[in-house]
Amino acid sequence: MWHDATLVAAKDLRIEVRSRVAVNQVAPFAIAVLLLFGFALGPDRRTLEPASAGLFWVAVLLSTILAIQRSYSVEASDGARDGLRLSGLDPAGIFLGKAAAVVAELLALEVLLTAGIALLYGAHLSGWGVLVLTCVSATVGLAAVGTLYGVVASGLKTRETLLPLLFLPVVAPVLLAATKAFDAALAGTPSRGLGWLEVLVVFAVLYVALGIVAFGPLLEDG
Amino acid sequence: MNGYVEAGYAVILGSLGTYSVSLIARERAARRRVGAAPGNAVVASATGHRPADESEPTGSP
Amino acid sequence: MRAPPALGAGSDLATLTRRLAHLAGARRAGDMALRLLGVAALTGVVATVWLGLFVTPPDEFMGNLVRLLYVHPPMAWVAFLAYGVSALSSLAYLWPRTRSLSFDRLAGASAEVGVVFTALTLVSGSIWGRPTWGAWWVWDPLLTTTALLFVLYLGYLAIRKVPGTPEARARRSAVAALVAFLDVPIVYFSVEWWRSLHQPPTVLNPTTHKTYVHGSMAWTLLLGFVSFTLVYLWLMAHRYRLAKLNELEESEGLEVALAERRAEAVAG
Numbered sequence: 001m002w003h004d005a006t007l008v009a010a011k012d013l014r015i016e017v018r019s020r021v022a023v024n025q026v027a028p029f030a031i032a033v034l035l036l037f038g039f040a041l042g043p044d045r046r047t048l049e050p051a052s053a054g055l056f057w058v059a060v061l062l063s064t065i066l067a068i069q070r071s072y073s074v075e076a077s078d079g080a081r082d083g084l085r086l087s088g089l090d091p092a093g094i095f096l097g098k099a100a101a102v103v104a105e106l107l108a109l110e111v112l113l114t115a116g117i118a119l120l121y122g123a124h125l126s127g128w129g130v131l132v133l134t135c136v137s138a139t140v141g142l143a144a145v146g147t148l149y150g151v152v153a154s155g156l157k158t159r160e161t162l163l164p165l166l167f168l169p170v171v172a173p174v175l176l177a178a179t180k181a182f183d184a185a186l187a188g189t190p191s192r193g194l195g196w197l198e199v200l201v202v203f204a205v206l207y208v209a210l211g212i213v214a215f216g217p218l219l220e221d222g
Numbered sequence: 223m224n225g226y227v228e229a230g231y232a233v234i235l236g237s238l239g240t241y242s243v244s245l246i247a248r249e250r251a252a253r254r255r256v257g258a259a260p261g262n263a264v265v266a267s268a269t270g271h272r273p274a275d276e277s278e279p280t281g282s283p
Numbered sequence: 284m285r286a287p288p289a290l291g292a293g294s295d296l297a298t299l300t301r302r303l304a305h306l307a308g309a310r311r312a313g314d315m316a317l318r319l320l321g322v323a324a325l326t327g328v329v330a331t332v333w334l335g336l337f338v339t340p341p342d343e344f345m346g347n348l349v350r351l352l353y354v355h356p357p358m359a360w361v362a363f364l365a366y367g368v369s370a371l372s373s374l375a376y377l378w379p380r381t382r383s384l385s386f387d388r389l390a391g392a393s394a395e396v397g398v399v400f401t402a403l404t405l406v407s408g409s410i411w412g413r414p415t416w417g418a419w420w421v422w423d424p425l426l427t428t429t430a431l432l433f434v435l436y437l438g439y440l441a442i443r444k445v446p447g448t449p450e451a452r453a454r455r456s457a458v459a460a461l462v463a464f465l466d467v468p469i470v471y472f473s474v475e476w477w478r479s480l481h482q483p484p485t486v487l488n489p490t491t492h493k494t495y496v497h498g499s500m501a502w503t504l505l506l507g508f509v510s511f512t513l514v515y516l517w518l519m520a521h522r523y524r525l526a527k528l529n530e531l532e533e534s535e536g537l538e539v540a541l542a543e544r545r546a547e548a549v550a551g
Contacts (some may be wrong), residue, residue, distance in 0.1 A: 144493065148462060152455055154441065164457065165441060169434040170466045173473040180477065199473055214458045220451075230410040231332060234358065234403050238328075241399050245521050254527035256535065262550045275311060 001093040001212075008089065008097025013104060015074050022105045026066045030109055031101050033059040034116045041213055045122045052123035053182035057175050061142065062108055064171075065164050067102050068146035072154035084219075091216030095147055099211065102143040111136045127185025130193045134185070137197060138178040141204035148211045151218045174203055308490055320517045327510025334503040342500075348414060353503050355407040357511040359429065362404045365397025365515065366432060366464060368418035369439070373460035384530070388452035390460060391443050396515060398436040404429050424475040431470050435463040449530060 016022050037055045042048050075084055084094060114131070117123040146167055153163040177199040184193030335353035342349035375381045407417050408426055442459045443452065455505035
């Protein structure tokens with residue numbers, strides 16, 4: 001399973017490196033979201049700065065949807081999805097691989113967005129340990145749910161509208177917990193974020209486990 | 223103050239009533255459609271529908 | 284309609300039941316049970332409304348608003364009961380030993396009825412909240428979790444509509460149900476913790492739904508819970524039958540199409 005996961009992750013990342021869709025489209029989208037929040041709530045930093053954590057994570061959530069759709073659209077053409085199914089790769093491995101690739105892309109995006117909120121909203125970056133741990137655990141949870149729902153929505157005519165409807169409500173607790181953890185870190189009291197980190201880790205473990213088990217049957221229905 | 227209570231009860235009873243009615247109607251319509259298809263007496267009786275007993279006329283869907 | 288057979292000496296219980304059922308216009312005994320359930324549910328609801336609106340006294344603090352507390356908590360109870368039934372049925376479908384399309388049908392029926400009750404929970408909660416807390420909406424853990432449950436239900440119902448074979452649809456829906464419904468406890472505890480950090484408990488705290496009910500009020504509330512649970516069961520039974528009919532219709536349509544295709548092949 002791990003071997004297959006590495007193969008799939010490497011494939012997805014290689015496609016990304018060559019096509020640069022995440023770099024050219026998802027990242028600018030995320031920056032645009034930050035800017036638009038500025039338009040909606042700013043320009044007073046006294047409004048924006050306390051909201052930095054929440055706005056950061058909303059931007060990440062929306063970008064995750066794009067990343068997941070991208071992850072599946074690379075297989076949508078030329079029957080590549082059937083190829084994946086029949087390739088003999090362990091479905092759990094396919095799940096982990098695709099999710100891992102999405103995690104990698106999103107983590108890179110989050111680095112960019114962290115710089116973004118510091119610059120645009122005046123967020124004071126501190127509590128780096130908690131910031132990093134929050135990013136990792138939240139992103140794993142997001143990628144797990146997204147990859148699982150993504151396989152259901154992919155190949156359907158309604159996928160563009162179905163995926164956000166399915167995905168966003170389920171990851172609401174990730175948004176809440178990640179925002180609170182970030183808030184604690186940015187306010188200089190990172191230890192207050194540890195409880196929220198636990199929530200994120202539980203969520204991530206739960207949905208990675210569910211994905212490993214449930215992905216195979218869903219892949220069959222393509 | 224009292225307007226709120228009446229409104230609450232009205233909404234709840236009204237919605238549940240409407241949903242119940244529409245559900246029964248959908249069920250009747252589906253039963254008629256299932257009964258109307260050819261060679262279907264065996265299938266229809268599985269859901270409690272006896273074409274011979276039907277007092278209302280079955281139209282084709 | 285055939286004339287009902289005369290009741291004669293020597294009728295045993297089974298024959299008697301069948302004759303009663305026939306008299307009730309039911310097509311089979313199961314129909315009569317359902318009809319009885321419906322009557323019981325309706326009676327319960329009417330009694331609850333009558334007691335709630337007219338017989339019970341106004342509350343010390345809340346005045347007449349307490350009357351909404353006879354119907355709003357039952358709505359919430361059914362919403363979460365329906366969610367539980369949906370989740371458990373989905374689990375049952377995924378478990379190899381109990382895999383049967385009837386569980387998928389059950390999950391779907393419960394979800395549709397559940398979404399109606401969830402919407403009603405939100406609306407009745409909102410109507411109660413406006414005069415009580417001065418706002419149409421507060422971010423209290425129960426209401427917030429219910430709002431999210433509503434959207435989760437909608438997503439689940441959307442996924443059930445995706446075309447495919449009954450088995451594929453059932454599998455897809457069951458996994459979606461698990462993903463969505465495992466989320467609900469996480470949501471509830473997260474929101475509760477979130478809110479507790481921001482709001483020390485006070486007498487008028489929106490997170491406190493507690494009020495002291497006694498005497499006729501307690502009985503009315505209990506009756507409310509029971510009656511609306513019966514309503515849920517009745518609606519579920521009909522929705523389940525509708526689902527079965529739809530499946531039959533679908534498989535028939537398929538058979539007709541196949542027969543036509545074969546006829547074409549023979550003729551052509």
